[in-house]
Amino acid sequence: MPRLLPVLEAPGAAVCCAPLGSAPLSTEEAIALAGQLKALADPARLRLLSLMLANDDLESCTCDLTEALQLSQPTVSHHLKKLTEAGLVFAHRREGSWTYYRVRPDALTGLAKVIAPAGAAPAHPPTR
Numbered sequence: 361m362p363r364l365l366p367v368l369e370a371p372g373a374a375v376c377c378a379p380l381g382s383a384p385l386s387t388e389e390a391i392a393l394a395g396q397l398k399a400l401a402d403p404a405r406l407r408l409l410s411l412m413l414a415n416d417d418l419e420s421c422t423c424d425l426t427e428a429l430q431l432s433q434p435t436v437s438h439h440l441k442k443l444t445e446a447g448l449v450f451a452h453r454r455e456g457s458w459t460y461y462r463v464r465p466d467a468l469t470g471l472a473k474v475i476a477p478a479g480a481a482p483a484h485p486p487t488r
Contacts, residue, residue, distance in 0.1 A: 381477045396471060399446035404429060405439050409463065412449065418463040419452055425461075 385393065399405060411428055412420045426436045440461050443449040448471075452462040 379474060379476050393471075393474065396446045396448070397475075399442050399448060402439065402442075404431065404435075405443055408436070408439055408443065409448070412461065412463045418465060419460050421455075421458050421460050423458050 400409075407429055408420075408425055411425060412418055422433060422436055422440065425431075425440075426433050429436060431439075440449060440451075440459075444451065444461070447464060447467050449461045449463050451459050453460045
């Protein structure tokens with residue numbers, strides 16, 4: 361398993377490395393960042409994250425996610441494992457045979473800061 365960027369290893373930690381546009385990444389940082397982006401580069405995983413982020417507590421039960429995505433429980437668990445390995449979610453609690461996963465908002469924020477262009481203004485949602 362690739363080493364996670366330090367910003368993703370500790371909640372509330374400052375960004376470990378400069379944004380891509382301001383300084384070159386080391387080989388190790390590039391490998392770790394690529395692993396995290398690869399974990400996100402899957403439609404089912406993006407949907408899982410969006411479903412979890414839509415909840416006030418940023419948490420969802422695997423039972424709810426399987427139903428929402430119309431995927432089997434082993435498939436959803438596989439995707440959640442990949443997101444967990446990337447440091448983007450974690451298993452928060454268990455109730456019986458079900459596990460509740462929670463998003464690590466600090467990890468997503470840290471990742472966004474690393475890939476944002478240097479000096480970029482925050483993006484505003486498009487108006488409809």
